[in-house]
Amino acid sequence: MSFIEFKNVSFNYDESEKIILNNISASFEKGDFVAVLGHNGSGKSTFAKLINGLLIAKSGCVTVDGIDASDENTRIDLLQRVGMVFQNPDNQIVASIVEEDVAFGPENLGVQPEEIRKRVDKALKTVGMYEYRKKSPHNLSGGQKQRVAIAGILAMNPQCIIMDEATAMLDPKGREEVMSSVKELNEQLGITIIYITHFMEEATLAKRVIVLDDGGIKLDGTPKSVFSHYDTIKEVGLDVPQPYELMRKLGVNECVLNADECASILEGLIENNVDSGN
Numbered sequence: 001m002s003f004i005e006f007k008n009v010s011f012n013y014d015e016s017e018k019i020i021l022n023n024i025s026a027s028f029e030k031g032d033f034v035a036v037l038g039h040n041g042s043g044k045s046t047f048a049k050l051i052n053g054l055l056i057a058k059s060g061c062v063t064v065d066g067i068d069a070s071d072e073n074t075r076i077d078l079l080q081r082v083g084m085v086f087q088n089p090d091n092q093i094v095a096s097i098v099e100e101d102v103a104f105g106p107e108n109l110g111v112q113p114e115e116i117r118k119r120v121d122k123a124l125k126t127v128g129m130y131e132y133r134k135k136s137p138h139n140l141s142g143g144q145k146q147r148v149a150i151a152g153i154l155a156m157n158p159q160c161i162i163m164d165e166a167t168a169m170l171d172p173k174g175r176e177e178v179m180s181s182v183k184e185l186n187e188q189l190g191i192t193i194i195y196i197t198h199f200m201e202e203a204t205l206a207k208r209v210i211v212l213d214d215g216g217i218k219l220d221g222t223p224k225s226v227f228s229h230y231d232t233i234k235e236v237g238l239d240v241p242q243p244y245e246l247m248r249k250l251g252v253n254e255c256v257l258n259a260d261e262c263a264s265i266l267e268g269l270i271e272n273n274v275d276s277g278n
């Protein structure tokens with residue numbers, strides 16, 4: 001059994017007849033880093049909330065580590081495994097001191113005080129916010145607030161973290177800080193990451209990308225294989241990463257996802273031009 005499994009999952013909100021997710025089946029392994037893409041309203045947040053039990057599938061079944069996400073009796077077990085970071089850093093602050101904020105989650109899980117102390121320090125160190133532990137979270141930058149939010153989840157010892165556009169309100173520096181923390185959690189601690197984003201360049205850092213459209217998973221694969229479906233990406237209202245767009249304009253059809261690859265292809269093109277005397 002995979003770590004996260006969607007089996008024939010359908011969902012619609014009570015107030016509307018519209019089916020948001022239609023008979024989705026997918027599985028995600030432990031240690032995966034999955035970027036979830038899709039236009040506004042394609043169902044990304046709905047998908048995420050089905051994983052941590054904030055929403056319950058209307059039909060089909062979602063399981064995490066074998067736990068049925070719809071089962072109220074095992075909700076605590078589920079929340080211990082899956083934490084979620086949301087878009088607005090200010091909405092996630094619950095205490096007036098950083099370390100108290102981070103302690104909030106494990107306190108709610110009934111973790112013993114000495115253990116909480118250890119976890120809070122470790123979590124703050126992991127996201128590089130330990131030196132701010134006695135400060136007020138309200139005075140931090142957006143990126144720092146999001147890292148504190150991540151620490152709050154880390155202190156619950158999760159196996160999976162869902163980021164729902166957690167970088168959307170941040171400046172480039174804040175985005176970089178959060179993204180590199182997340183990559184580290186995945187690579188060094190093996191935490192499974194479900195990463196919802198509208199930034200295509202962030203999606204290129206994931207191991208796997210899924211694209212939601214019209215209630216289903218339209219594309220699923222490595223960043224390269226997904227973005228190389230250029231026409232489909234455009235049809236579903238998304239963009240490809242800038243380096244690839246540039247390459248296409250230069251007549252290079254290879255799916256190039258980052259600036260370094262882009263630069264080395266450009267170098268080749270320029271050398272060829274010089275060699276051929278153009």
Ligand SMILES: Nc1ncnc2c1ncn2[C@@H]1O[C@H](COP(=O)(O)OP(=O)(O)OP(=O)(O)O)[C@@H](O)[C@H]1O
Nearest residue numbers: 013015016020038039040041042043044045046047
């Ligand atoms: N509480 C709700 N009640 C009714 N409809 C809702 C509710 N929440 C979301 N929807 C609708 O469900 C659809 C999917 O919403 P969802 O928030 O999952 O999309 P999303 O891909 O996360 O969008 P965005 O990129 O804007 O965050 C949208 O049409 C939205 O209007």
Ligand SMILES: [Mg+2]
Nearest residue numbers: 044045046164
């Ligand atoms: Mg959303």
